[in-house]
Amino acid sequence: MIHYIVAAFLVTFKFYTMKTTICLRPFCLLLVLTLFSIIHPVAFGQKRCSVAVSDSEFEQYKGAIKAESFSDNQMEVAKQVPLCLSTTQIKAVMAIFSFEESKLSFAKFAYPNCVDFKNYYLINSALTYTSSKTELNQFVKSQPAPTEEEPIVPKKNIPDQTTDADPVVVPPKNTTPPRKTGWVPKTTPKTVPANSSDPNYDAYIKAQQQMQSFFVMTLGMGENQIDQSSDVHKPEEDPSTLPAKAPRVVITAPELNQENNFTARTTQKKMTVSGVISSSVGIYEVFINDTEAILNQKGEFFGDVFLSPGENQISIKAKDTKGQNAKIGFKVVRESGQTIPDTPPKETVKEETVVPSPVTPPAAFVSEIDKDIPKLGKTNKDAIAVVIGNQRYSKAKSVDYAENDARSMKAYLINMLGYKEGNILYYENASLSDFNTVFGTSENPKGRLYNTIKQGVSDVIIYYSGHGAPGLKNSKAYFVPVEADPNYMENGGYSIDVLYQNLKKLPAKTITLFSDACFSGADVFDKISPMVIRAKEPVKEGMKNTTLISSCTGTEVSCWHTDEHHGLFTFYLLQALKNYKETDLNKDKQVSLDEVFKSLADNNEGVPYFARRKFGLNQTPVIQGPKTRILFKY
Numbered sequence: 001m002i003h004y005i006v007a008a009f010l011v012t013f014k015f016y017t018m019k020t021t022i023c024l025r026p027f028c029l030l031l032v033l034t035l036f037s038i039i040h041p042v043a044f045g046q047k048r049c050s051v052a053v054s055d056s057e058f059e060q061y062k063g064a065i066k067a068e069s070f071s072d073n074q075m076e077v078a079k080q081v082p083l084c085l086s087t088t089q090i091k092a093v094m095a096i097f098s099f100e101e102s103k104l105s106f107a108k109f110a111y112p113n114c115v116d117f118k119n120y121y122l123i124n125s126a127l128t129y130t131s132s133k134t135e136l137n138q139f140v141k142s143q144p145a146p147t148e149e150e151p152i153v154p155k156k157n158i159p160d161q162t163t164d165a166d167p168v169v170v171p172p173k174n175t176t177p178p179r180k181t182g183w184v185p186k187t188t189p190k191t192v193p194a195n196s197s198d199p200n201y202d203a204y205i206k207a208q209q210q211m212q213s214f215f216v217m218t219l220g221m222g223e224n225q226i227d228q229s230s231d232v233h234k235p236e237e238d239p240s241t242l243p244a245k246a247p248r249v250v251i252t253a254p255e256l257n258q259e260n261n262f263t264a265r266t267t268q269k270k271m272t273v274s275g276v277i278s279s280s281v282g283i284y285e286v287f288i289n290d291t292e293a294i295l296n297q298k299g300e301f302f303g304d305v306f307l308s309p310g311e312n313q314i315s316i317k318a319k320d321t322k323g324q325n326a327k328i329g330f331k332v333v334r335e336s337g338q339t340i341p342d343t344p345p346k347e348t349v350k351e352e353t354v355v356p357s358p359v360t361p362p363a364a365f366v367s368e369i370d371k372d373i374p375k376l377g378k379t380n381k382d383a384i385a386v387v388i389g390n391q392r393y394s395k396a397k398s399v400d401y402a403e404n405d406a407r408s409m410k411a412y413l414i415n416m417l418g419y420k421e422g423n424i425l426y427y428e429n430a431s432l433s434d435f436n437t438v439f440g441t442s443e444n445p446k447g448r449l450y451n452t453i454k455q456g457v458s459d460v461i462i463y464y465s466g467h468g469a470p471g472l473k474n475s476k477a478y479f480v481p482v483e484a485d486p487n488y489m490e491n492g493g494y495s496i497d498v499l500y501q502n503l504k505k506l507p508a509k510t511i512t513l514f515s516d517a518c519f520s521g522a523d524v525f526d527k528i529s530p531m532v533i534r535a536k537e538p539v540k541e542g543m544k545n546t547t548l549i550s551s552c553t554g555t556e557v558s559c560w561h562t563d564e565h566h567g568l569f570t571f572y573l574l575q576a577l578k579n580y581k582e583t584d585l586n587k588d589k590q591v592s593l594d595e596v597f598k599s600l601a602d603n604n605e606g607v608p609y610f611a612r613r614k615f616g617l618n619q620t621p622v623i624q625g626p627k628t629r630i631l632f633k634y
Contacts, residue, residue, distance in 0.1 A: 390466030
């Protein structure tokens with residue numbers, strides 16, 4: 001600040017030594033001081049924002065940002081006016097942006113006008129990557145210390161408004177909040193009254209009592225901080241008269257406590273994460289590492305995570321029906337070696353009784369294609385993918401291995417093709433609403449995929465494993481959502497014609513569609529012979545930047561590789577990626593779509609041969625569109 005004062009003195013002296021009218025000198029001095037106060041308010045003690053914009057103004061601000069279709073335009077609107085915002089409001093704006101760099105950019109922009117800047121460490125929970133959080137923390141530390149507002153002291157004639165709730169814990173000045181992953185409050189959260197409106201209360205309390213130590217998830221908290229004073233319900237409150245509170249969760253598996261530093265350890269490649277969520281308004285969705293978890297009416301959720309050797313960060317995110325978000329994280333370490341089963345206690349028996357040896361349960365099956373997936377270390381930071389695995393149908397036969405297909409495809413996209421996990425729109429058991437949301441409708445093609453890509457920059461891969469079927473009335477081809485009635489595809493299916501029309505309007509650099517589905521209707525229709533129905537070929541004109549690779553022709557059936565628990569097409573597709581040096585026919589250290597297709601469709605080594613040998617059926621993969629496009633380099 002001293003150098004600003006010196007500069008002001010020198011400029012003022014210059015004005016006084018100029019040959020000008022004496023009466024103008026005070027005006028010139030005032031002008032100089034005013035300009036300096038504008039240039040550097042901190043130097044003159046100007047106080048920063050103390051009151052955030054009203055809720056109505058903030059909603060208008062968010063609405064203007066959301067109205068823009070592209071991330072750059074959204075950022076331009078967001079930065080037009082530096083509003084006074086709270087940390088909660090800043091996080092709400094960051095949630096609008098799809099890309100991490102945009103979230104980080106806005107977080108830096110908003111810091112000077114944050115009304116509760118002491119709580120800015122809470123912004124970290126809105127960022128996904130550790131590097132982004134570190135960069136934000138360094139940015140905040142580099143900023144000049146703001147002038148603090150004087151605390152407001154209540155007048156003596158105002159009655160005491162305190163309750164028996166725990167006091168709010170405010171971080172001390174100039175200290176960094178605790179960053180230990182898995183930190184939990186030392187005190188047990190208050191219980192909910194028996195007449196609470198929370199339908200999941202009983203399951204939540206039961207799970208909580210079974211845990212020696214547990215995580216609590218609350219609104220606005222990240223994976224590393226939990227507000228000790230935050231409580232979902234208070235015994236003296238009537239839930240029907242109060243605003244909705246954020247969800248809470250108890251993690252029931254894996255076991256996490258202070259003794260193991262809130263870090264689970266396993267030798268398995270896959271782990272099931274489960275828990276129970278409590279919410280007074282209802283849970284809308286739960287994600288485990290960006291994969292939607294299975295959620296039942298009791299608030300219980302579970303999902304599998306694939307683990308790489310060493311340390312793995314597990315993130316659980318939940319949203320309630322009011323749009324309130326919560327997030328928490330912990331670590332799982334995958335260790336080398338074989339799992340040693342616990343020896344069961346021996347029963348007390350007579351001497352002459354022979355005790356049989358305990359039978360070791362078989363290990364969870366892992367396909368050869370899912371073992372030792374190569375990690376090429378390449379990145380494609382702007383690439384976007386959509387991965388859908390529809391297995392559990394309510395009105396049709398299950399597609400036994402579709403979920404395995406989707407999970408494996410996601411793993412290959414990340415490890416071999418360099419896709420960011422946050423750039424993969426992942427769906428297991430997608431509904432018609434999910435298809436419309438991600439790909440758009442015939443009336444509005446700008447779905448989630450359209451709004452996520454960078455125009456002319458993003459490579460897009462779409463992968464689908466599940467049922468396909470023809471419409472019985474119009475014979476058009478459809479992807480089958482999990483709740484659809486196959487006999488009414490025209491009403492409940494997602495039209496491939498609509499998909500292709502919307503892909504034509506997608507301003508992506510390249511588009512590649514892998515479809516492990518047949519459209520003959522086999523195993524879909526009940527009491528109807530589907531083989532006499534031929535789906536009409538969708539219109540593909542105008543798809544110059546799109547390559548379509550299908551598992552079979554329109555009249556054939558897509559088979560399953562039952563030995564490997566995958567779709568036959570998907571297994572050989574992933575095998576072509578895994579054995580990339582063999583797939584690279586011209587040995588130019590890059591793999592094209594044509595090379596991948598030749599590998600998986602080989603008449604003696606690929607899909608056609610195995611389908612004939614195992615099932616006596618014809619299955620002929622098909623490729624349409626540009627073939628020479630490079631899929632990845634190594």
